[in-house]
Amino acid sequence: MEKSEISSVKKQFDADVKKLAGDSLSIEAISLLRNSYTGKDSQLAKLFKELGTLDSKERGPAGKELNVLKQHIEESCQLLEEQYIQHKAMVDDEKQDIDLTAPFATTKESLERLQSQGASNPVSEEVEKMLSIFRTMGFHIFEARELDTEYFIFDSLNFPPNHPARENWDAFKTAEGLVPTPHTSNMQVRVMRYFKKPPVRAVIYGRCFRNEAVDVVHGHTFHQIEGLYVDKGVSVADMIGTIKAYLEAFFEQEIVWRIQPSFFPFVEPGIEFMVRCIFCKGVGCGSCKHSGWLEVAGAGMIHPNVLREAGIDPDEYTGFAWGLGLDRTILQKNGIKDIRSLFASDIRFLRHDV
Numbered sequence: 001m002e003k004s005e006i007s008s009v010k011k012q013f014d015a016d017v018k019k020l021a022g023d024s025l026s027i028e029a030i031s032l033l034r035n036s037y038t039g040k041d042s043q044l045a046k047l048f049k050e051l052g053t054l055d056s057k058e059r060g061p062a063g064k065e066l067n068v069l070k071q072h073i074e075e076s077c078q079l080l081e082e083q084y085i086q087h088k089a090m091v092d093d094e095k096q097d098i099d100l101t102a103p104f105a106t107t108k109e110s111l112e113r114l115q116s117q118g119a120s121n122p123v124s125e126e127v128e129k130m131l132s133i134f135r136t137m138g139f140h141i142f143e144a145r146e147l148d149t150e151y152f153i154f155d156s157l158n159f160p161p162n163h164p165a166r167e168n169w170d171a172f173k174t175a176e177g178l179v180p181t182p183h184t185s186n187m188q189v190r191v192m193r194y195f196k197k198p199p200v201r202a203v204i205y206g207r208c209f210r211n212e213a214v215d216v217v218h219g220h221t222f223h224q225i226e227g228l229y230v231d232k233g234v235s236v237a238d239m240i241g242t243i244k245a246y247l248e249a250f251f252e253q254e255i256v257w258r259i260q261p262s263f264f265p266f267v268e269p270g271i272e273f274m275v276r277c278i279f280c281k282g283v284g285c286g287s288c289k290h291s292g293w294l295e296v297a298g299a300g301m302i303h304p305n306v307l308r309e310a311g312i313d314p315d316e317y318t319g320f321a322w323g324l325g326l327d328r329t330i331l332q333k334n335g336i337k338d339i340r341s342l343f344a345s346d347i348r349f350l351r352h353d354v
């Protein structure tokens with residue numbers, strides 16, 4: 001037996017240990033390694049057998065060296081096992097760690113979900129769709145202010161100083177006296193002034209806030225899309241035609257409509273635009289509160305006082321305005337039961353998993 005034989009076995013073993021480190025490490029792999037170096041048919045066993053053929057002078061030192069190698073193999077395999085167990089415990093621990101700020105359970109499955117991108121809120125998706133319909137109809141798009149002065153929210157819109165809406169709507173005020181806007185109509189006079197002179201074709205979208213007790217159908221925050229059209233000779237027929245064309249594009253079907261009188265201080269006359277329920281075709285269902293009709297928009301011819309406030313002569317020009325509440329339509333269209341889901345930022349809801 002050459003001394004070099006023993007050292008080449010050691011060299012080969014050390015190289016194999018290095019190869020095992022990392023991801024390929026497992027209890028099975030370690031046990032295979034140990035067997036192949038110390039088992040019955042291993043090279044080490046062969047060398048131990050050869051010991052008997054050596055003369056007594058050489059046998060002692062060679063036997064000692066073989067034993068040192070055997071011990072080295074045993075110790076290395078044991079060390080590998082310890083490393084593996086430690087690594088596994090750490091990985092398991094990480095999987096079970098609870099991140100209280102995460103909007104999901106940190107199981108392996110949901111961690112994988114983190115690696116993919118988020119999803120857009122149904123409100124954003126529907127708003128984009130609505131706006132694109134109005135864009136094709138030739139309207140300019142504006143985003144509404146979320147804090148505004150009482151002048152633009154009420155006074156410029158022909159609300160008398162003692163109008164009850166002021167009390168219900170202006171529940172909060174900033175230190176500067178700004179009010180969270182309860183409707184997107186605060187933009188009407190601003191937008192008309194922006195155009196300076198008719199024709200004015202504008203659609204405004206934004207978030208609105210009201211002092212509401214929150215439940216599955218009421219939210220303190222909601223979305224509105226508001227439209228304005230001012231020009232010479234604009235009539236009630238133009239208003240009805242515009243709203244109808246939009247609704248048919250949005251619901252992707254012909255609609256049956258009716259109007260009923262309504263009152264808003266900033267229009268005269270004011271109407272409520274109703275659509276025969278697109279879900280039950282007028283038979284009566286949960287969406288239409290069993291009336292067969294959906295209230296989809298408040299609208300009306302812009303009050304002469306509002307036109308005057310915007311610097312437009314009401315004797316020369318007329319116009320109409322309408323406001324659409326988005327949230328309830330989005331709930332109905334997507335079969336969502338709880339209005340609060342729209343604001344909860346729950347990734348499972350946004351990805352349509354729940």
Ligand SMILES: [Zn+2]
Pocket residue numbers: 277278279280281282283284285286287288289290292293
């Ligand atoms: Zn219905």
